[in-house]
Amino acid sequence: MSSSRCLIQESKPRDACGVFGIFGPGEDVSRLTYFGLFALQHRGQESAGIAVSDGREMTLYREMGLVFQVFDEETLSRLQGDLAIGHTRYSTSGTSSLVNAQPMVAEWRGGKIALAHNGNLVNALELRRELEAEGTSFAASSDSEVMLLMVAREADRQGSVEKGVAACMPRWRGAYSLTILTEDSVMAVRDPYGVRPLCIGRLNGQAIVFASESCALNVIGSEFLREVDPGELVVADKDGMRAQQVLRSPRQALCVFEYIYMARPDSEIGGRLVHEARRRLGRQVAKDHPVEGDVVIPVPDTGWPAAIGYAEESGVPFGEGLIKNRYIPRTFIQPDQRLRELGVRIKLNPLREALQGRRVVMVDDSIVRGTTKRRIVRMIREQGAREVHVRISAPPYRWPCYYGVDTSNRSELIAARCSTVEEIREAIGADSLGYQSVAGMLKGLRVPRRKLCLACFTGRYPIPIPKDVKLSKLDLEESAWREGEEEAKTNAPAASPTETPA
Ligand code: AMP
């Protein structure tokens, strides 16, 4: 029997955000930003915004809602200019309200600055207190506003926004991929660990485009140039594009969860197509956890490439067993308790013909809380499946994220609540459960360990987290923090991962 702490927790994990930027005199920059944000919608569905400049004046429009709900012809036509940035948000810091929507705009003595942020600072509270002590007041509650107001302050001191950003970077700890707009330039900034992705493209031979993921470059017809390097500040203005390496870190820490779940499969990150990476993860889990089955089915959509890989490697035929309603975004009005069990069928409906009498191998990218998995397994059984074997292309998700993926607290993660895989198998009601190992994941991805953040699987956080911040998400039990520290020590790299100015 599973222990009581192994009971499944309700509530939904959240994503990071999407950022975009374009310096494109003569282009319809607000419409291009709109389409770029549309391609990044999967990264955040809470609010969307665009800030545009015509070289002299900056205009901002942001609202709660999906990109297509926020903008229409009328609002876009009011956003005239030659350069723009945009943002799609899911709150990982600050509350879900319009004041926290992005881009955010502040003034400095030379004009305005707009900022769009993907990631999460771990020392935001400390920095905020420092600014408050100097008399700065805040309108919002997010770390992004802290960053913006710091840039404004430093721009005043240093005499330019570019210099202001460079001066702030050594003080920011955590994950940040930013696009920044001034009246006459667009900037892209990435933290020295490169936790969140950010890339650069060129449109029509001239315009410079920045985006969280390369899929946003593709959809507007721009050519992929390269990624923004960790610790780099890239500026696009009338003189072209220039880059400076502001910080260097002895290691990188690209979020491995971008490969597993977050990014779109048609994006390229770290030189790897995400679809291909997921497929190889599926192949690897098939090698490590083979099972006799009649059909391999994916949990749509993100489990799809891994299921293809599993079927290829195992020789068990691939089939569609769950049909997804394509018109439901990742978040939608949650059914009440009475309709909750039905809720999963609103999103995913089983295909009886593919499942009845079969030994089903169901492949998904991850188990976070286990709620969906349990419902799906039950639903597949109800269609007459003989056996349901679950294979997961990621390792057990045991530790909360402090770098921009809101998976809430450790107590909600089923792999942290349960002591063994067997307990999790029982909780989700599967006949067998096979997780990827950390070693298998690295083998499948073919990315060196020192380039990745694996903290939600290992508890080893590459960017040091202040104790009070760390404890805020470790509510399972007091000893969880110490357990994490021990695990971190055992796995710690020889060199301390502190970044130094380049
Ligand atoms: P569950 O079975 O309830 O743990 O849900 C896990 C499912 O949520 C998987 O199918 C993932 O594709 C998806 N998922 C993983 N991480 C996140 C996240 N941060 N936000 C939303 N969904 C996620």
Ligand code: SF4
């Ligand atoms: Fe990504 Fe997990 Fe690291 Fe967060 S803790 S950055 S989700 S790998």
